Amino acid sequence: MMATFNFNVGVLGHVDSGKTSLSKALSTVESTASFDKNPQSRERGITLDLGFSSFSVDIPEHLRAAAPTCQRLQYTLVDCPGHASLIRTIIGGAQIIDLMILVVDISKGVQTQTAECLVIGEITCDHMIVVLNKVDLVPQEKREAQVEKMKKRMHKTLESTKFKGCPICAVAAKPGGSEGNGSESFVLTELISILSDNTYLPKRESSGPFIFSVDHCFSIRGQGTVMTGTTLSGSVVINDTIEIPSMKVTKKVKSIQMFKKPVDSIIQGDRAGICVTQFDPKHLERGLVCTPGALPTIYGGIISVEKIGYYKGLVNSKAKFHITSGHETVMGKVSFFGLYEKDSAGNNYEFDFDKDYVYQEELFRKSSSGEGEDPHPVKQFAVIEYERPVTCPERCLVIGSKLDTDIHANMCRLAFHGRLLVGFQDSQYQQAVLPKVRVYKTKVREGLVERCNDEYTVIGKNLFKKETNIQNFAGMKVALSSGEQGVIEGGFGQSGKVKIRIPDGVKPDIYQRYSGGSKKKAPKAEDTPSDHQPIKISLTFKRYMYDPERKMKQT
Numbered sequence: 001m002m003a004t005f006n007f008n009v010g011v012l013g014h015v016d017s018g019k020t021s022l023s024k025a026l027s028t029v030e031s032t033a034s035f036d037k038n039p040q041s042r043e044r045g046i047t048l049d050l051g052f053s054s055f056s057v058d059i060p061e062h063l064r065a066a067a068p069t070c071q072r073l074q075y076t077l078v079d080c081p082g083h084a085s086l087i088r089t090i091i092g093g094a095q096i097i098d099l100m101i102l103v104v105d106i107s108k109g110v111q112t113q114t115a116e117c118l119v120i121g122e123i124t125c126d127h128m129i130v131v132l133n134k135v136d137l138v139p140q141e142k143r144e145a146q147v148e149k150m151k152k153r154m155h156k157t158l159e160s161t162k163f164k165g166c167p168i169c170a171v172a173a174k175p176g177g178s179e180g181n182g183s184e185s186f187v188l189t190e191l192i193s194i195l196s197d198n199t200y201l202p203k204r205e206s207s208g209p210f211i212f213s214v215d216h217c218f219s220i221r222g223q224g225t226v227m228t229g230t231t232l233s234g235s236v237v238i239n240d241t242i243e244i245p246s247m248k249v250t251k252k253v254k255s256i257q258m259f260k261k262p263v264d265s266i267i268q269g270d271r272a273g274i275c276v277t278q279f280d281p282k283h284l285e286r287g288l289v290c291t292p293g294a295l296p297t298i299y300g301g302i303i304s305v306e307k308i309g310y311y312k313g314l315v316n317s318k319a320k321f322h323i324t325s326g327h328e329t330v331m332g333k334v335s336f337f338g339l340y341e342k343d344s345a346g347n348n349y350e351f352d353f354d355k356d357y358v359y360q361e362e363l364f365r366k367s368s369s370g371e372g373e374d375p376h377p378v379k380q381f382a383v384i385e386y387e388r389p390v391t392c393p394e395r396c397l398v399i400g401s402k403l404d405t406d407i408h409a410n411m412c413r414l415a416f417h418g419r420l421l422v423g424f425q426d427s428q429y430q431q432a433v434l435p436k437v438r439v440y441k442t443k444v445r446e447g448l449v450e451r452c453n454d455e456y457t458v459i460g461k462n463l464f465k466k467e468t469n470i471q472n473f474a475g476m477k478v479a480l481s482s483g484e485q486g487v488i489e490g491g492f493g494q495s496g497k498v499k500i501r502i503p504d505g506v507k508p509d510i511y512q513r514y515s516g517g518s519k520k521k522a523p524k525a526e527d528t529p530s531d532h533q534p535i536k537i538s539l540t541f542k543r544y545m546y547d548p549e550r551k552m553k554q555t
């Protein structure tokens, strides 16, 4: 059989920018072209419902050496919906693509969902082509100038993104629009050649668990049920057992088809139909299937996290977000924390249970270098607690958004993104793991010196409440506003007072003022001369967020 390499191209953009028209035009144009060249080898791609269409070409010259066994290159176009309400589907679609085509209506420029698609592209994809569509609507005499103006504008928008300098091309996917009565004809040659130049051979691994994203499921009489989709990782062979985790059932793979031809196995990146028996297609519309046990169901987890620059609002700890983990979206609560020390390994996203992290009331816009006086953490993480368990791959992409924002508000709804680093596989596991997550808040307590017991001991008040277990603070250092350093020895009496040892001794004038038995109380601020202010005791310590005993530690 002729070997074919499958390259997945996402077609994203604002509603009505012309994504479907473009996908259709591309599929038709190219398959006709290859038909013309070689009728026998014409491989019109599977046109699979829900915006999956494809076309194939002879493998381009620049890829031949790298893929000597492949003669054909199949482009699978993933036509993502544009409507704001379908953003979950767009995020799912964007995770299976190798390159993104961002479709922009030339007369409208960057619109709200164009920006959201750009954000999703930045998170999920490394390669992009911008297509300025509907050039037929610009009068011919103004066209060149308008295209140039728009290209410049787009390049400026992309300047601060990872797609800086990406190819931009103007087309009319459907001249004349729905009426289809455009008098001019347009060819997509430029776009096709840009696409070919930007096609690369993504690394496809057959190792690791088999995970397959199903986008369509239907039954074929006499055969069984076919699930079509894209292989996200690993490989599968006929007769292997696969699991449908959402239903907790396993099935044997009866047959596999790629490009309408039977194959024995598929690997990462392949688009295929997998046939199983005795399975009602109504039970699975979309979702993941996998090697049994490969997709854990988790109750929460620890993620690396970065704030999305376009998001205007605050991203606060304890707030609820729609959290997309892999291909599933549920509500969840997030608590952010940062690491301030630099990691010699540079920018890795590992979470280390042995490190101390600082709790953050809000997520910072950008992890900074951590140099000098910079108050920002070097890396940011979050603990997520889902409202209901989710099934998702290890290290999957996580996106937090506010999907209840009014879609007409012209605001980016995507707030943060990251990767799942640790999954809490059941609620017991969560309860066992959370206390090991060393996230602290710095707390400062202040009290007053009540009196000196002797030259080396002072009694403090107002530092703790009556009910505080002062023993938890024993051994911690305190500072007196008169300059002495002390160590908490323990409680004194029942009213929350504390005994503090001053190893270097209390200054003589202070001792004189504060000694003289318990009846001699500290002077009150109002009747004391300014140099006789009450002496403050301050205690700075770390309080660990997830420690059930709320253990304290000195900073």
Ligand SMILES: Nc1nc2c(ncn2[C@@H]2O[C@H](COP(=O)(O)OP(=O)(O)OP(=O)(O)O)[C@@H](O)[C@H]2O)c(=O)[nH]1
Residues within 6 Å of the ligand: 013, 014, 015, 016, 017, 018, 019, 020, 021, 022, 080, 081, 082, 083, 133, 134, 135, 136, 137, 171, 172, 173, 174, 175, 176, 177, 178, 179
């Ligand atoms: N004049 C003109 N109209 C176009 C062109 N491309 C698409 N249209 C029209 O624009 C409208 C939207 O096109 P679609 O291809 O459905 O847009 P879409 O982006 O796929 O839409 P959603 O998937 O709903 O977001 C239709 O009425 C098309 O006929 C073009 O090149 N020129």
